[in-house]
Amino acid sequence: FAAGAVAAANTVFAAEQTGTTLLSLGPLEIGAGALTDGVAIGLRVCVAATVGVLGFATTDxxxxxxxxxxxxxxxxxxxxxxxxxxxxxxxxxxxxxxxxxxxxxxxxxxxxxxxxxxxxxxxxxxxxxxxxxxxxxxxxxxxxxxxxxxxxxxxxxxxxxxxxxxxxxxx
Structure with missing residues (x-):
């Protein structure tokens, strides 16, 4: 959930919407580059959380x-x-x-x-x-x-x- 929220926020509120436009609803515009970047940041959150959970789950x-x-x-x-x-x-x-x-x-x-x-x-x-x-x-x-x-x-x-x-x- 946290990784999805981070990915969505970084996609929607990206400083610059790059690449082809995937969605355009009034002032909201999402580009392929911003979506890729947002998903990448969300995956980084998943990796960091997984490492933390594994580290602390295996440590007394x-x-x-x-x-x-x-x-x-x-x-x-x-x-x-x-x-x-x-x-x-x-x-x-x-x-x-x-x-x-x-x-x-x-x-x-x-x-x-x-x-x-x-x-x-x-x-x-x-x-x-x-x-x-x-x-x-x-x-x-x-x-x-x-x-x-x-x-x-x-x-x-x-x-x-x-x-x-x-x-x-x-x-």
Whole structure:
């Protein structure tokens, strides 16, 4: 969906419509060159997303956090916060299903009306965002209470060494 939206936006709003005109509706004009460029940019989004998904799907978040603090010397505060966020991602999917099921039980469905479905999608996203922000606030307070905000140097339970797959991921 994101790649299609990027491709469509780059095709329609291209600085210059080059090539043969494929579509002309009033002020909207789409040329073959702009369409090719828009699709190419959309495919780049797909490739970047695929690499990111494969990279993070095959990497244990705790190992990644340990490696970031030990190898790249990132701030433990940032790294532990990122680890907590990665650990919360599956909860977002479960919460999305719970919200949509609850709304369906109340008779709030989009049906075949695309405008109604878009409004329902936007309100579900907002509900999910509010819940995630509240959960993040509670998690931050709990982490501060447990000393994750202290300025004392942290120790590492597991030492991370750079191996061939790590270098491959960086490359």
């Amino acid at each position: 978040p705790t190992d990644l956090a340990d490696a970031l603090t030990q190898q790249l010397r990132t701030s433990p505060r940032f790294t532990i916060g990122s680890l907590a966020a990665l650990r919360m991602l599956p909860l977002l999917g479960a919460e999305w299903r719970q919200i949509t099921t609850a709304r369906r039980a109340r008779g709030m469905e989009g049906g075949r009306n695309p405008l109604r479905r878009a409004r329902l999608f936007a309100s579900t996203m907002f509900t999910l965002l509010v819940g995630a922000m509240r959960r993040a606030g509670r998690l931050a307070a709990a982490m501060d209470a447990r000393g994750f905000d202290s300025e004392m140097p942290r120790t590492h339970a597991r030492v991370q060494r750079m191996r061939a797959p790590d270098w491959l991921l960086l490359a």
